[in-house]
Amino acid sequence: MLSTFKPALDPVIADFEKAYPAIHVNVQYVPPGTSYPNTLTTEINGGNAPDVFYTNPGYVQMGSASLLTLAKNGKVADLTSQSWSGDVPQIARSGFELNGKVYGLPLGGASSGLIYNETEFAKLGLTPPTTFSGVLQLCRTIKADGKIPIALPGQFGAFLPLSLAMSSVYVSTPDWDSQLAAKKTTFAGTAGWQTAMQEVSQMNRAGCFQPGAVSSTTSQAFQLAASGQALMYAGPTGALGALQAPGVTFGAFPIAAGNTTSTRVMSAFGDAMAVTAGSAHEAAAIQFVDYLAGPDVATPLANKAGDISVAQANSAQLPTSMTAFASYFKQDKTVAFPSWLGAGQLVSISTAVQQVLNGGQGSITSALQGVDRSLQS
Amino acid sequence: MSTAKPPPGTDAREETTAAAAGARPGPAQPAGPGRRPLKGDRAKSPVPLWWALPGVAFVAAFIYLAFFADAWYSFTNWTGTGPAQWVGLSNFRGILTDPIARGALWHTVELTVAFVIAANLIGLGLALALHRTVRSRNVLRVLFFAPVVLSPLAVSYIWQFIFSYTGPLNGLLGSVGLGSWKRDWLGDPSWALWTVLVVLIWGFTGLSMTLYLAGLQGIAEEIDEAAAVDGASTWFRLRRLTIPLLAPSVTISVTLTTISGLRVFDQVIGLTGGGPADATETLATQLYQQGFANGRAGYGAALGVMLTALIAVVAVAQVLVLRRREARL
Numbered sequence: 202m203l204s205t206f207k208p209a210l211d212p213v214i215a216d217f218e219k220a221y222p223a224i225h226v227n228v229q230y231v232p233p234g235t236s237y238p239n240t241l242t243t244e245i246n247g248g249n250a251p252d253v254f255y256t257n258p259g260y261v262q263m264g265s266a267s268l269l270t271l272a273k274n275g276k277v278a279d280l281t282s283q284s285w286s287g288d289v290p291q292i293a294r295s296g297f298e299l300n301g302k303v304y305g306l307p308l309g310g311a312s313s314g315l316i317y318n319e320t321e322f323a324k325l326g327l328t329p330p331t332t333f334s335g336v337l338q339l340c341r342t343i344k345a346d347g348k349i350p351i352a353l354p355g356q357f358g359a360f361l362p363l364s365l366a367m368s369s370v371y372v373s374t375p376d377w378d379s380q381l382a383a384k385k386t387t388f389a390g391t392a393g394w395q396t397a398m399q400e401v402s403q404m405n406r407a408g409c410f411q412p413g414a415v416s417s418t419t420s421q422a423f424q425l426a427a428s429g430q431a432l433m434y435a436g437p438t439g440a441l442g443a444l445q446a447p448g449v450t451f452g453a454f455p456i457a458a459g460n461t462t463s464t465r466v467m468s469a470f471g472d473a474m475a476v477t478a479g480s481a482h483e484a485a486a487i488q489f490v491d492y493l494a495g496p497d498v499a500t501p502l503a504n505k506a507g508d509i510s511v512a513q514a515n516s517a518q519l520p521t522s523m524t525a526f527a528s529y530f531k532q533d534k535t536v537a538f539p540s541w542l543g544a545g546q547l548v549s550i551s552t553a554v555q556q557v558l559n560g561g562q563g564s565i566t567s568a569l570q571g572v573d574r575s576l577q578s
Numbered sequence: 579m580s581t582a583k584p585p586p587g588t589d590a591r592e593e594t595t596a597a598a599a600g601a602r603p604g605p606a607q608p609a610g611p612g613r614r615p616l617k618g619d620r621a622k623s624p625v626p627l628w629w630a631l632p633g634v635a636f637v638a639a640f641i642y643l644a645f646f647a648d649a650w651y652s653f654t655n656w657t658g659t660g661p662a663q664w665v666g667l668s669n670f671r672g673i674l675t676d677p678i679a680r681g682a683l684w685h686t687v688e689l690t691v692a693f694v695i696a697a698n699l700i701g702l703g704l705a706l707a708l709h710r711t712v713r714s715r716n717v718l719r720v721l722f723f724a725p726v727v728l729s730p731l732a733v734s735y736i737w738q739f740i741f742s743y744t745g746p747l748n749g750l751l752g753s754v755g756l757g758s759w760k761r762d763w764l765g766d767p768s769w770a771l772w773t774v775l776v777v778l779i780w781g782f783t784g785l786s787m788t789l790y791l792a793g794l795q796g797i798a799e800e801i802d803e804a805a806a807v808d809g810a811s812t813w814f815r816l817r818r819l820t821i822p823l824l825a826p827s828v829t830i831s832v833t834l835t836t837i838s839g840l841r842v843f844d845q846v847i848g849l850t851g852g853g854p855a856d857a858t859e860t861l862a863t864q865l866y867q868q869g870f871a872n873g874r875a876g877y878g879a880a881l882g883v884m885l886t887a888l889i890a891v892v893a894v895a896q897v898l899v900l901r902r903r904e905a906r907l
Contacts, residue, residue, distance in 0.1 A: 239870055242658045264873025265658035274660040355765060356851045413743020415765030415854050421742065545872035555854040559767060568855075574677065 202255050204230040209505035224485045238266045250477040252486035258296025258473045261543030272304040278476040285494035292537045293470035305473035309508025311439035313364035313467035314455040318432045329454035340409035352431035354422035355415040359550035361435045365397040367465040368458030371536045378540045389569035398565040415558045442507020454525035466529045469538035549575035652880035657873045669880035682859040690839030696779050697835045701786025709794045723784035734848025737777045767857035777845045786831045793827030829900035840889045861885045
C-alpha cells in the first residue's frame with residue numbers, strides 16, 4: 202500500500218480485523234514515487250504479489266503495474282460480481298473496466314485546481330476567482346501584500362497546465378484523448394494546449410509563482426504553502442490530505458478559464474485497490490476490498506486522504522474543502538483523467554512547464570513538441 | 579612518508595606503484611623472481627581454490643547473470659510485467675534518434691570531461707599542499723576526505739537547499755553586495771549542469787586527494803632534496819620529478835573519476851531530477867526514468883547496455899594509454 206494512506210488506512214484495518222477476527226491484514230507501506238511501482242512489479246513478477254494492493258487505473262499511470270495492464274496479463278482478479286462494481290462512476294469506468302469486467306475498486310477521487318489557505322484568504326478579504334483574469338489579479342494583489350501567491354513545484358509542475366487544459370482543450374474537443382490515441386492530433390498542434398501553456402506563461406509574468414519555482418521540488422513548494430509564506434499551491438486536490446498546519450484551514454477551487462461557463466474540472470479516480478488473481482487468500486482479500494467499499498468506510502477513508510469517495514462524486518456532495526467543485530460535479534462539467542497520462546507524460550509536461558517558465562512565450566511550441574515526442578516513444 | 583621510503587638501492591618508481599595501488603607500507607621486497615608466487619608455490623598453498631566457489635557463484639549470479647539478462651531484455655519491448663517480445667535493434671535505434679537520450683549522452687560526456695579534469699587537478703593540488711608542509715595537515719586531510727564517506731544522495735538534497743533561490747548561496751551573494759549574481763542555480767538550464775558538477779567535485783575530490791597523497795608518500799624525499807640542492811626550481815621539480823613519479827596514482831584517479839562521471843546519478847536526482855527541461859539528464863538518469871518510471875524496461879535495459887559498454891571502453895582505453903605512459907616514464 203502507498204505510505205501516504207497509512208494515517209487513513211491503519212484505523213480502518215483495525216476496525217476490519219475486529220469485524221472479521223478470522224482475517225489478519227498484514228500491511229506493507231511503500232513510499233510513493235518510483236519505489237512503489239518497482240516494489241509491486243518485482244513482487245508480481247516474482248510470484249509473490251500481495252493478496253490486495255494499491256495501483257492506478259488504466260494502462261499507463263503506474264507503468265506496467267497499472268490496473269488494466271495487469272488485468273490484460275491476467276494478474277488481477279475479476280471483481281465484477283461485487284455489489285459495489287456498478288457504482289464505479291461512468292467517467293472513471295474506462296480506467297477500471299476491461300471487456301466489460303471490473304478489476305478494481307476506486308478508492309478515492311481528486312480534481313484539479315489550486316489549493317488555498319482559507320484562513321489567510323479570509324484575513325486579507327480575498328475570494329477564489331471565477332475567471333482567469335481574476336486569477337492573474339489575485340496573484341498581483343497577494344504579491345503586493347508581500348506574500349507568494351502560488352507555490353509551484355517546478356520539478357513536478359504538470360498539474361497546472363493539466364488543470365488549465367481541462368477547459369481549454371476538452372470543452373471544444375471532448376474526444377481529444379481518442380484523437381490522440383488515433384494519432385489524429387498532437388499537443389503542439391492543439392490550440393487548447395497552446396492556450397494552457399500561454400496561461401502558465403501569463404501567470405509567471407503576473408508574478409504568481411515563488412522565486413526559483415522552476416527548480417522547486419514538491420516538498421519545498423509544500424513547505425511554502427504549509428508555512429503560510431505562499432497562499433496557494435498548484436497541485437491535485439489530493440494534496441489537501443497532506444497539507445496541514447495548526448490553526449489553518451485549506452480548501453481548493455478550480456482554476457477558471459476565460460469565464461465560468463467554459464470552465465471544466467478533472468474528475469480523476471486515480472486510486473484503485475486490486476486483488477491478485479489466484480491468490481491463496483482470494484476470498485479474504487475480496488472481503489477486505491468489499492469492506493473498503495462500504496458506505497461507512499469509503500467516504501471517511503477517501504476524505505482523510507484528501508480525496509472524494511465514489512458516493513460523494515456520484516451525488517456531488519463534496520467535503521467542505523472542495524465545495525467550490527460541487528457545481529461542476531452536479532452539472533457534469535467534469536473531464537475524466539486523461540487516458541494517455543502516465544508517470545512519463547507527467548514528467549514530460551513538467552519539463553514543458555520548466556521550458557515555458559525559463560523561455561517565455563516563444564518556447565511553448567517546442568515545449569509541447571517535447572511532450573509529443575515523449576508520448577510517441 | 580618515511581614508512582614508504584624505499585631503502586637505498588630500491589627502484590623508487592616501483593615503490594610508488596605499490597604505494598599508489600594501496601599496498602601495505604613496509605620494507606620493500608627485493609626485486610626478482612622471489613616477489614611473485616610460482617606455480618609450484620600456488621599448488622602447495624594451504625587454501626584450496628574451490629573455497630572461492632561460493633563467492634564466484636554469488637558474483638556470477640548477481641552480476642554477470644543479471645548483466646546478460648539485461649542484455650537480452652535490451653532486444654525486447656518488455657514493460658516490466660507480462661511477456662517480452664523480441665524487437666531486434668529497435669531500442670538502440672530509438673536511443674540514437676531520441677533527442678532526450680542524445681542530450682543525456684552529451685551531458686554525461688560534458689560532465690565527465692569537466693569532472694575528471696577538475697577533480698584530479700584539485701585533488702592533486704590538495705595532496706601537494708597537505709603532503710608535508712602544513713602543520714594541521716592530518717585534520718585537513720580528514721576534512722577534505724569526509725564528503726567521500728557521506729551518502730551522495732542525502733548530501734545532494736542538502737546542496738539542493740543551498741542552491742535553491744532562497745537558499746544560503748544566494749543569501750550570501752546578496753549580503754556581500756553581489757545581488758546581481760543571484761539566480762535560480764538549479765532552475766537555469768545554462769547553469770544547472772555546472773551546479774551538478776560542483777557537487778560531484780566536492781564529493782569526490784577527497785578520494786582523488788588520498789590517491790595522490792598515497793603516491794606522494796611513496797616518492798623518496800631524497801630525490802626531491804637532491805634536485806633542490808642541484809638548483810631545480812619548485813615548478814621544475816613538480817613538473818619533471820613529482821608528477822612523472824605520480825603516474826600510477828594518476829592512472830588510478832583518472833580511471834576512477836571517469837567511471838564515477840560516466841555513471842553519475844545520485845547527484846542529478848537529488849539536485850534537479852534531470853531538469854530543468856532535461857538540461858541535466860544523463861544516461862543513468864534516463865535509464866532510471868525510462869526503465870522504471872515510464873515502464874519501458876526493454877528500452878531502459880538498452881540504455882544500461884550502452885552505458886556499460888561506454889564505461890568499459892573508456893576505462894579500458896584510459897588504463898591502456900596511461901599504463902603505457904607510465905612505462906615510458
